[in-house]
Amino acid sequence: MRNSSADQLILETLGKQKSHLTSHQIYEAVHLRLPALNPSTVYRALDRLVNQGKVTVSDMGLGAAVFELTGEKPHHHLVCQGCGHITLIADDQIAPLISNLEKNYHYKIKTNHLVLFGFCEKCQDTA
Amino acid sequence: MRNSSADQLILETLGKQKSHLTSHQIYEAVHLRLPALNPSTVYRALDRLVNQGKVTVSDMGLGAAVFELTGEKPHHHLVCQGCGHITLIADDQIAPLISNLEKNYHYKIKTNHLVLFGFCEKCQDTA
DNA sequence: CATTATAATGCAAATCTTTGCAATTGCGAT
DNA sequence: ATCGCAATTGCAAAGATTTGCATTATAATG
Ligand SMILES: [Zn+2]
Ligand SMILES: [Zn+2]
Ligand SMILES: [Zn+2]
Ligand SMILES: [Zn+2]
Secondary structure (H helix, E strand, O other): OOOHHHHHHHHHHHHHOOOOEEEEHHHHHHHOOOOOHHHHHHHHHHHHHHHHHOOEEOOOOOEEEEEEOOOOOEEEEEEEEEEEOOOEOOHHOOOHHHHHHHHHHOOEEEEOOOEEEEEEEHHHOOO | OOOOOOHHHHHHHHHHOOOEEEEEHHHHHHHOOOOOOHHHHHHHHHHHHHHHHOEEEEOOOOOOOEEEEOOOOEEEEEOOOOOOOOEOHHHHHHHHHHHHHHHHOOEEEOOOOOOOEEEEHHHHHHH
């Protein structure tokens, strides 16, 4: 692996926008700064970064996968299928489960961004 | 919603093959039994079935989402990023966490097929 | 049974993503 | 600095998925 300018641009983009971005949004953003950049290069770069663990990819129910920088601490989300609201779950809530599974199954788990779907308090009433 | 033959065909297909199938595999299978069926019809039917909760869709690291019938009991998996081996996790291991989250966040969680990535015992050594 | 409303389907176009291959670039080793 | 290798990139083609719109089929209603 060597120093790829596409990778660098994408990491900077994800660093500024603190949110979950789709590959299309990422392409739009880097395209502004480097119009010559080819879409396939962006897709391949994203693939690379995810494989290296520098970027996390998740399905958050938006119809397209979303990417974000892998933080120092894992974090997780609840996503409401009624109103689309996204709740942050601190890793404390999840870490014990992960530890247990690692012990029981002799696994080293890499997943660090769980997304669980369901209905928030409000949307349960209307359902 | 009404009785769709595409939905029916897909449910039967998923019922026979007890494994996780990609949308492409599903299309191939139903196409054999009903060659006139259009790809977009299959995609839309899958979308419908997932929304109705009859079918579960997950990313298991195969490069494409996989579908399976929603069973009576939830189940979950560990997927090794080294050798690709898939381990079944019984719901007992996960259910308590889900209950806790539901209580703490006042949520009704619908996710019933967690997939966690990592490295199995063998592949940790070679890593 | 005829009528109407609604859901599902086919088709084609538009989009999005992946892939093969040749050209280029960055990096380490002479 | 130059060479050689392997990773990255662009480009075009292939492939996969989504979408808009017209048509057809189903189910409920009168
Ligand atoms: Zn997140
Ligand atoms: Zn809600
Ligand atoms: Zn499964
Ligand atoms: Zn393994």
